[in-house]
Structure formats: structure tokens, C-alpha cells
Amino acid sequence: MHLCLFEDDCVPHLRPLVETRAAFDLRLGIRSILETTRDAVGVDSGSIILHSRPDVAPVTKREHPETLVPAIGDSLPGDGTNVLFINGRFVAHGSALTHILDAVQSRDRTIAFTAGNAVVAAWLPDASLPSDLFDRNDLTPFLADRPTEDVADARLIGQAWDLLDTIGPAIERDFQALLPYNILENVYDRTDADVHPSVIATAPENIYIAPGASVKPGAILDGSAGPIYLDAGSTVYEQAVVKGPLYLGKKSQIKVQADIAVSAIGTWCKIGGEVHDTVFHSFSNKGHQGFLGHSYIGRWCNLGADTNTSNLKNDYSSVTAFDPAVGDFVDTGRQFAGLFMGDHSKCGINTMFNTGTVVGTGCNIFGGGFPARYVPPFSWGGPDRGFVPYRIEKALQVADTVMRRRDTELDEAEANLLRRIHRQSTEERSG
Numbered sequence: 001m002h003l004c005l006f007e008d009d010c011v012p013h014l015r016p017l018v019e020t021r022a023a024f025d026l027r028l029g030i031r032s033i034l035e036t037t038r039d040a041v042g043v044d045s046g047s048i049i050l051h052s053r054p055d056v057a058p059v060t061k062r063e064h065p066e067t068l069v070p071a072i073g074d075s076l077p078g079d080g081t082n083v084l085f086i087n088g089r090f091v092a093h094g095s096a097l098t099h100i101l102d103a104v105q106s107r108d109r110t111i112a113f114t115a116g117n118a119v120v121a122a123w124l125p126d127a128s129l130p131s132d133l134f135d136r137n138d139l140t141p142f143l144a145d146r147p148t149e150d151v152a153d154a155r156l157i158g159q160a161w162d163l164l165d166t167i168g169p170a171i172e173r174d175f176q177a178l179l180p181y182n183i184l185e186n187v188y189d190r191t192d193a194d195v196h197p198s199v200i201a202t203a204p205e206n207i208y209i210a211p212g213a214s215v216k217p218g219a220i221l222d223g224s225a226g227p228i229y230l231d232a233g234s235t236v237y238e239q240a241v242v243k244g245p246l247y248l249g250k251k252s253q254i255k256v257q258a259d260i261a262v263s264a265i266g267t268w269c270k271i272g273g274e275v276h277d278t279v280f281h282s283f284s285n286k287g288h289q290g291f292l293g294h295s296y297i298g299r300w301c302n303l304g305a306d307t308n309t310s311n312l313k314n315d316y317s318s319v320t321a322f323d324p325a326v327g328d329f330v331d332t333g334r335q336f337a338g339l340f341m342g343d344h345s346k347c348g349i350n351t352m353f354n355t356g357t358v359v360g361t362g363c364n365i366f367g368g369g370f371p372a373r374y375v376p377p378f379s380w381g382g383p384d385r386g387f388v389p390y391r392i393e394k395a396l397q398v399a400d401t402v403m404r405r406r407d408t409e410l411d412e413a414e415a416n417l418l419r420r421i422h423r424q425s426t427e428e429r430s431g
Helices: 033-041 057-063 094-106 140-144 160-178 392-404 412-424 426-430
Strands: 002-006 048-050 081-087 111-115 118-127 148-150 200-202 207-209 220-222 228-230 241-248 259-265 274-282 291-299 319-323 328-334 339-341 357-359 379-382 386-389
Touching: 002 033, 033 048, 033 081, 033 094, 033 160, 057 412, 081 094, 094 111, 094 118, 111 140, 118 140, 160 228, 160 241, 160 259, 160 274, 160 291, 160 328, 319 357, 386 426, 392 412, 412 426
Parallel strands: 002 048, 002 081, 111 148, 200 220, 207 228, 220 241, 228 241, 241 259, 259 274, 274 291, 291 339, 339 357
Antiparallel strands: 081 118, 111 118, 319 328, 379 386
């Protein structure tokens, strides 16, 4: 059986987070949507087909060399192959997932599983796939053209802020899935991790410290409200307070006296100050004091010292945020919503972000005052002097410099994608 994750026409509502990646590459907790789905279905990477928008397909192919990411002219699995299609916005757990997997085991006929107007999944035994299928932006019309069945409780990520509700539950699920054995032990006696004797660990059965991780003197690890997973090579510095559910990715750091809770921090990030209910996708920094809550930060971002983000309105009413796909502010339905920042964006010291601010890809923000609650991609400037277009060649030069600091570099696929985003957002910047 092949597993195919696909994108549909609702993906643009997840901007700016999907401007540089497929929806299924968004981080939920320890794992991404793709990794969660792969593990739930139980297939290896060689049996996975990934459908993403043509603009991001080259980057998707680079990110997942072990999978099939069809391009024009590529051969597809031949006739008679069993293919399970799953929406790249679907959070694969619960009764909806069980219903879909039961159908795969027991049914020998084609069927699509829907939730409202969205196709959640489709089971195509003995499939015959059109040669141009993966050249399309949206596979929904093809998949929906068959008998359908509604699935209750299917969780689809529809907006960027929907990801905030998944952080704690996803870390809980991931912790159990990745650590199925009992980890009750004295965290101070780990021979493969560096844990100082003065570290305070509450509910150690909920704390996993991977080989090569380090916890410095006076740090507090509180697993009483949820699990804590410190990945290989990560560091919690002196007197930091870490409260679960929390994931700290490989080579990532929680800085001195930081207060971090209910967050998923990806690979090689530096995080300080007060942070809660937030995802750092990977390779991003908030290394200094300042508050960040109910936010999602992409890759290669940097928040300057004393950057602060409001996540609650003074009148406690529902937060609105800009949906670039709609071109207007929409009601998030949330009392708490902070900052949603696309890849390669940065802000200077003392930046103040208002409640429900959306910052596009490749922005450079500095100066006093509050930036607008929507900053289009590749904007350069600040509220006190206004914004001008960020010159693309300069932006690419900065991106390459930053990436080399993390032992990588800007390749042709990502550079071409960033150029395309710059061109496509010209009208937004001038609006």
C-alpha cells in the first residue's frame, strides 16, 4: 500500500506558514503532520507519495528525498496499486483516523471520507492514477468523484491559529508514541546525559532526557502538567523553569532564567524570556527577555532583545487576525492569539507586536511603535518610518548567511521559491 498526503484548495488560508512549505510539513508537537500520519498508518518512507503545490514541490522534494514527490514526467505507481490518500491538513488521531484505517483493512471498494466540503481521506484499492494528477494544485475534485462517507470528529487545520490548540495534545501523543516504555528513573543518574545534581525534577516519569542533552545547575523541570522531552544535544541553562507539555529539539537551547511552558521548539533554536503555548518550527531564535505567547514562528526567524507580543485584548474579546487568502481580518474565535511569523523574518530590539499579528515571509522589522497587524512578505522597515520592499537579492544574501550559521545553505530550490513569493506579493506590499 502507498500513502499519499495531498494539499487542497484550503491550504492558502494557512499563510504565511505555508508560503515556504507544504501543509503536511507543519510542526504539531514533537512530530510534523506528515510524521504523525506516517506513524499512524504504519508505512515506511519509501511507500509515501507527497502531493504539494507546484510552487513548493521542489522544496518538498529536497526535504523528503526518500519519498516520491511527483513532478511533470515522473512515473507514478502502476495500475492495481492500493493507495490511501490523506489530506495534508488532517491531524491523524482519534475516532476519525480509526474509522479510516478500519476501512482500509476491510473494504475492497473505492470510497472518499469527507468532513463538510473537505475530503479528509480516500481509499483507492487497485488504483489507476491519471498521469497528470500530481500537476494539480488540488486533488479534491478527483478524490471526491466517488462514493463518499462522512467521518465524525475529523480535525483539519484550517487557519494558522488552529495549530495552537494542537500543541499540548500533540506532545502528549508524541511522547507516548516515541517512548512506549516506562521511563521511571532517577533523572540525576543518567550516564548518557549531563544533569546537574541541583536540578529540580517534578514528576520524573513524565520527563525524558535524551543522550547528549544537558540540564544546568538550578534548572526546574516540571512534568506534573504534561511530559517534557529534551532531545539529543539540547541544553536547559541555569535557573530556567521548564513546564510541560514541552518539546525541546535537537541542539536547541533554553536560556538562563527563561520561563517556558506548553511549547514545541524544533531543531537548533535559542529561546529565552517568557514563552508559552508557542511553536518554533526550527532554526529560529528568541534568545533574550520578552514575552511571547500563543504564537507560531517559522524557520530562520530572529526576535530581537525585549521583543514583546500581546496575546490578549484589553477588553478580553475575540481576537481577529489577517487571512492573506481572504485579504481581510477574520475572527479567530480565540481569546488568546499572538504572533504568526513566516520563515526568514526578523525583528529588531524592543519590537512590540499587537494581538493577532501576522508577519509574512522574509520581513525585516525595526524601529519604535507597533507594526501593522499584517506585514506582507518581504517588507523592510517599521511603524515609525514606514515599509518599503525588501530587495530580494539582499534578502537572499542575508538568508544564506543565517543558514550557514546552522551548517546549511540556501539552495536553488529555496532561493527560487523565495523569489517567487517576492514577485507574487508585490501587490500586497503596495496596497
